[in-house]
Amino acid sequence: MKTNILLCIDHLDPGGAQRQIIELAKRLPSSEFAITVCNLDQKKAMLKKEIEEMDITVKLLSQHGFFDLKTLIKLYNFIKKNNFDIVHTYLFTADTYGRICAILARTPVVIASMRSVDNWKNLLHKITDRILAIGTDKIIVNAKEIQKFLQKVEKISPKKIRVIYNGIDENLFGLKVNSEKIRKDLGLRNGDLLVGIFARNDPVKDHKTFFQASKIILNNFSNITFLAMGYGMTNASMKEIVRKLSIEDYVILMDHSTEYLSYLGSVDISVISSLTEGCSNVILESMALKKPVVATEVGGNPELIVNGKTGYLVPPKRADKLSSAIIKLLDDPLKREEMGNEGFVRAKNKFSMEQMIKQTDQLYRALLKKE
Known part of the structure; x- marks a missing residue:
């Protein structure tokens, strides 16, 4: 029975x-x-x-x-x-x-x-x-x-x-993503940088700090786009946060898509700015797709990310620290690749x-x- x-x-x-x-x-x-x-x-x-x-x-x-x-x-x-x-x-x-x-x-x-x-x-x-x-x-x-x-x-x-x-679904490891098409569809040119956050519109995900960090990053980079994808991300409240920071020209807000893994696989850096997390699926998916992760040092995040090896951990609600960690990776393509590869191995072996x-x-x- x-x-x-x-x-x-x-x-x-x-x-x-x-x-x-x-x-x-x-x-x-x-x-x-x-x-x-x-x-x-x-x-x-x-x-x-x-x-x-x-x-x-x-x-x-x-x-x-x-x-x-x-x-x-x-x-x-x-x-x-x-x-x-x-x-x-x-x-x-x-x-x-x-x-x-x-x-x-x-x-x-x-x-x-x-x-x-x-x-x-x-x-x-x-x-x-x-x-x-x-x-x-x-x-x-x-x-x-x-x-x-x-x-x-x-x-x-x-x-x-x-x-x-x-x-993590085993099919994610080695998933082929047409990042060239995705980036072109988003309006990016060759050599442009793409930083993404993939989370629903929820106060606990603290998108505001991510956008504040984005504004700081724009003082150093102009060839950059920030993609924020998730349920409710095109709501008026989110658009208002972006508008008040005067970063509309550099931010793309998108609702959740069944193709979100293709978008995640097309970013240069994956960011999690949450105030709390358990075992973040987005972090694990980012690692499986060989993406370096910058995340807040909350909840289970430190159990997934090896700080300085597969990504960077920063305090929550600190746009200055978040932006610094992202800039460190934007300045170093080799480090991005190394961290992505290290994360891939860790995710495959442990999660x-x-x-x-x-x-x-x-x-x-x-x-x-x-x-």
Whole structure:
């Protein structure tokens, strides 16, 4: 008989956690595991079709507000009716709702997945996490920094926590990108430089600091373009930040594209200016595409980037430090190439999708065996 697994998540609009769920559902042996995906926010379900095309059922719910009793009851009934062997939750709301329901339904194995250092959590959130941890078999985190946060701030036992890093699709290594066409389409000339940031429009991604750094860089370079791609990047608020800095002529704002890896593979430098991160998929993808990375020294970023070898780490909200690190690479094409190659080797050896799937598979089996 197959092991019956529910993967439960806040929403199914594109994001790092969602991509990891899809890869997990796709790659776990279908002869041994039956996967169902539950999305708590049916208004955010852009990836539903992609999952259903893999012959995987997607259950949609319509959760409203932090505590929605109606949705809680529906989720409990769904879990109880389907007799799942494992309920594995992703992101805070699903971690809360999913674990409450799975524990009440006496699901044999309950797993939470925490993907970032959530400094925004208030006392109620932390107490909720601590109480639910009692009935949770394992909490998967994708960075050691998150493990430290859970132990120190939320007082969760280290025995409950397991670090499993995100994995990169093997097809990314050696992916052929027509960068000449991409750069031409963006209006670049031969010899022009391209610096990119690939992140959704969200305060935690701190695009403002990236654009402030861009303005500083323009004091040294004129043959340069800054590409900012991600969901919501063409919103009026983002355009206003760029306008106020008077850098419109050097910045291209683009919404997320299914071809974003081709754009990422065409930049000279990949930048992450986030205020917090877990295990950044964009950093891993940049490394797989042999791009040097300049990122903020937050969350799991230092676990991915070897400072001075595969990229540079800088303090958050410091446009001066960010611009200095970028300029250092812009001035040195050989260093860019060396760092890109070093990052490629590191990503391939340490952060493969195969490793992520294998470690998760082994954890599932070990926890089921204990039960």
